[in-house]
Amino acid sequence: MSGLHEDPNWPRASGWLAGELAPGRPAARLAVIGAPLCLGSITPGRCDLAPAAIRKALERYSTYDVSRHHDLSRLEVRDLGDMDVSGLRPDAAFEPVRTGVRAALNDVDAVVILGGDNSVTRPGVRALGECGLITFDAHFDLRDLGRGLTNGNPIRALLADGMSGRRMVQIGIQSYANSKTYADIARESGITFFTAEHVRQQGIEQVVAQAFDILGDRAVYVDLDIDILDRSYAPAAPGSRPGGLHPWEIRQAARLCGANRRVCAMDIVEIDPEKDINDMTCLAAAACLLEFASGVLDR
Numbered sequence: 453m454s455g456l457h458e459d460p461n462w463p464r465a466s467g468w469l470a471g472e473l474a475p476g477r478p479a480a481r482l483a484v485i486g487a488p489l490c491l492g493s494i495t496p497g498r499c500d501l502a503p504a505a506i507r508k509a510l511e512r513y514s515t516y517d518v519s520r521h522h523d524l525s526r527l528e529v530r531d532l533g534d535m536d537v538s539g540l541r542p543d544a545a546f547e548p549v550r551t552g553v554r555a556a557l558n559d560v561d562a563v564v565i566l567g568g569d570n571s572v573t574r575p576g577v578r579a580l581g582e583c584g585l586i587t588f589d590a591h592f593d594l595r596d597l598g599r600g601l602t603n604g605n606p607i608r609a610l611l612a613d614g615m616s617g618r619r620m621v622q623i624g625i626q627s628y629a630n631s632k633t634y635a636d637i638a639r640e641s642g643i644t645f646f647t648a649e650h651v652r653q654q655g656i657e658q659v660v661a662q663a664f665d666i667l668g669d670r671a672v673y674v675d676l677d678i679d680i681l682d683r684s685y686a687p688a689a690p691g692s693r694p695g696g697l698h699p700w701e702i703r704q705a706a707r708l709c710g711a712n713r714r715v716c717a718m719d720i721v722e723i724d725p726e727k728d729i730n731d732m733t734c735l736a737a738a739a740c741l742l743e744f745a746s747g748v749l750d751r
């Protein structure tokens with residue numbers, strides 16, 4: 453970026469993430485770490501390119517939240533770079549991602565993990581230990597484990613790990629994007645889920661508040677699968693379908709999660725930048741990172 457794009461009165465979110473706006477006395481601390489996994493994807497693709505693409509998309513945003521009069525420059529952000537996991541299958545990546553996220557949690561208010569495909573979520577959750585889980589996702593991600601770990605079964609794997617479904621809330625589930633078998637597993641496991649229709653009827657704010665009520669006092673991990681968006685907004689999310697949420701709804705959800713002090717970590721997953729159109733999916737993901745950060749300033 454150069455020339456007319458440069459304006460000292462318009463600091464870029466990319467510069468903020470790069471540490472160029474480091475505040476003297478930060479109001480809060482946020483870590484960002486990339487988890488470029490893609491070998492577990494049911495639909496082969498290049499989700500491993502997403503951390504770099506989301507960072508790049510931040511060049512097109514400022515640091516100022518007009519609605520809440522927050523400037524993110526008050527928040528100290530540490531970009532820890534990407535974990536060295538891009539060539540690993542989900543089983544091999546489990547321990548390095550869990551260890552990497554756990555280290556990132558040290559001495560910050562929250563961590564944002566840039567996937568990668570959805571196989572990032574299981575090691576991310578396990579990095580927190582005992583916690584609750586909110587997924588923003590069109591899918592249950594409860595597929596059978598018999599053919600190995602994929603981006604279609606991180607929640608099933610967490611149940612197999614011994615995590616109770618009563619500590620899981622799934623938001624944005626879509627009809628015809630899931631089967632009865634897996635919906636039955638969700639119900640039998642005690643998972644609470646809200647469909648995209650629920651979100652439309654009740655409003656995202658109301659649904660997120662219910663999720664936090666259900667999860668009680670424990671630490672919370674948030675999984676934001678970008679395929680929760682309507683396909684017209686998320687061409688780069690292989691699982692997105694027409695009838696999904698709108699960008700303003702997931703931005704609001706990300707901000708509400710950032711503002712809840714029980715949320716220790718949020719992942720943003722399932723973006724294949726090679727499938728994007730005019731950067732719209734990467735820009736949506738980058739906006740969610742910024743909204744989460746603005747929420748952290750409200751803690």
Ligand SMILES: [Mn+2]
Pocket residue numbers: 570589590591593603677722
């Ligand atoms: Mn998913």
